[in-house]
Amino acid sequence: MTSLTIEYRVENDLIGSLKVPANALYGIQTQRAIELYPVNGEKRLSDYPQLIKGMLRVKKIAAQVNLNIGELEPLLAQGILKVINELLLGLPLDQFPIHACHGGGGISTNMNINEVIANKVNRDFFSSALGHYTPLHPNDHINLNNSTSDAQTTACHFAVIEQWQTLEASIDALTNEFKTQGKKWQYEQKIARTCLQDAVEMSFSDLFSGYQSLIERNKNRLEQDISELYQINLGGNIIGRKGDCSDAFFEQIIDQVNDEMCSQLFRHNDNLFDASQNHDDLISIANRLDLFARGLMKIAKDFRLMSSGPETGFGELSIPAVQPGSSAMPGKVNPTIPEYLVQCCMQVCGRCYSIQMTQDHGELDLNVWQSIVIHNLLDVMTCLENGIKAFTQHCLANVRPNSERNEYNINTLIPTLIRLKKEKGYTYASDIFKQSQGDIAFIRKHLIIKT
Template sequence: MREESDSFGSVEISSDALYGIQTVRTNQNLSFSGRILSQYPTYIESLAMVKKAAALANQEAGVLGKKTAQAIIEACNSLMKGQYHEHFLVDILHGGGGIGTNMNVNEVIANLANEWFGMPRGSYTPVHPVEHVNSSQSTSDVCHTALRLAIIKSFLPLYHVLEKLVESINAKARDFQSVTTIARTCLQDGVRVQLGDTFFGFSHVIKRRLVSLEDAVNKLYSINLGGTVIGSGVGAPQAYRDTVLAKLCDVTGMKLSYRENLFDAAQNMDDLARVSSELRLLASCLLKIAKDLRLLSSGPEAGFAEIRLPAVQAGSSFFPGKVNPVIPETLIQCCFQIIGCDAVVQSTLEHGELNLNVFEGAAGANILDAMTMLEKAIITFTEKCMKGIEANREHCEELANSYIPLVMELKEQVGYTATTKLIKELDKEEIKRMIKHGGIQNDASYQ
């Protein structure tokens, strides 16, 4: 064990720990969710990218010596490779405007950097977590920037799985274009429809929502690193501020830019709220599709039974041989969670106060959670449901030739008023026979 001290006293920490006393304080005082920073590797890697860019800019500005900057950069490189993530223990939803997250990163980097100099963990010399690793930075501009980088990076795999889902739905739609069935409005029988057209409707709404989500994510390329706490840049020398954005672009390989107004960036996180809103809209549309598949596959004898979903596991511990639509139901429950995440994000936007929104970390965490959950659920939905859907062609044909579609045929022949009269005077079987034999066209009393 080793002992570390601050103005509140001393604590004992494992000699192997890369984190320090500020991380321990956050764990002791601010933990509640069970969701810790190590569970968000993309965020840790993004924080390391920000710290590396800051070290490069501080070295060029003369704030850090070459060896100190190099030690920090090497430590950041290790984190960017996915190493040492088990040392990030703070609750992702801790209070304090994200300072626990920033200090956890500062302490890990400092200890790794000091080992580069041959010093033991916990020595904080010659590299100090605040004086050197956090030089020219504030928690607010570091976490603000890293959250956006993490969301941008997390969006890419989500984008790809959504594209694959659209492709899979379109393939099914083409297969089902030869299948005629019945449409429904208000859950009542309607006109004939090609089953494929229903599926094309599914793919188009997902594609449209994906375009809107991508546009919202693209707005996150505008960041505020260098604005320090409230956007004024106080505490960061001008030479650092002139170079840190370019350094971050080099480190990330992204074309980043500054927000138009850095004071606005510190106060308002509506860019994150828009991404979350787009995720909620996407989830709501996916939820509707999953519900439709659940209805269309209902049965097998007492439901709609127009399609058959792949059977992946036993559906009931009570009914032998029963197969339930468990994959669509899993997607539905995932979408419930996405909608809940968005409720949190919108609350964080509303509860920002004056010059700094200290709840931005909770917004970022919930967006990352939403993206991760949605990505996993869509992969399962595509591979284990959508690709294996089959049409019940015979039953669809029966439905296409049921009473209401035939009545619609009659309406096309003689008009709405005459059809209404026929429905009152004749029973269903008589109407079907008349249409089948073409008798209505020859009956002047209904013209």
């Protein structure tokens, strides 16, 4: 048996020297993060391509402005811009192996990006050995006029805005499916329930319109929160003190952001110190997603109840059978898709709580917990998207009311008494109920309009 021999190069930094895989585009600071923060089955930076792309775009924007203002040599700038464009077209995800969450306010993420860009430019454009960082240096050139703080915050905003587009599409599909099913079953009646007790009759169109309204309202509120992410602190550098980058860079950076992102919406935060101290704009989105998840959970649980049975449950609604329900009970089919959505929503609520905690612990001039915010937030959005898609496609799209059961239900005791109340008043209906001793035939005799 032969074992693969891994070749290494040796790099040096403030702490000392360290071996780095010889062909790795990343460098010593990334290697330190790999060794300090074991992944052990958890997520890596490579699991979040949206964030990597966001960081690459920030570095591209910074390089272009640094070129424009004469602070970056044209040959170096051209190499940076070309390499970043190549990386954006095809991310080498294995070059971003660090733990998704790490100490230092995101420094490992920032340096992983810086080192990959610098090494690739030096190798591809200047035939320089990996890890030598000449003529291009990850700190002096890639990090020029930006820092971990403002670069990662801005990249987080880019990533969430991008992720919102796919989540929004799944929400729209769910809304449209409820609209379709409401129209399809608009003449099908069912019994409503309050406090889990029989109440008035209603149509499936009415029921689904309520769900649709909840979803649309939450989407509209989410859109408002997402719009706040167009305020960015790029140029605010470490703590929001714009003097830590050149004045010319600060003046031009927003125009370059809008050019790169094909937008006219990006602008600086009103207070850059606030933007470094707090990330409540991202937390606000988490809060909204938490509330939305709880609404979706209610809908999914309603579907479980309405489809319960087949003989001794509510049995008002048939949902598609998508897999066998029991290894021990032949013929049993479970509401697995609504239950999948419920579990997605539970995961969302837990992750959102982790995000909310970071505001409490953001001491002094920089909230350093942004890694856990962005990775949990992207996970939340993906988890919701997956749950919504599954529920829309594999459950809601082929739902069917059980007409016979629903017809029986809407002619039971409470709906009949409500009809009597509408015809002859509450007191009269109450008196008849007392006399009937639960005999519904006796109550029906007193109706003007017979059912």
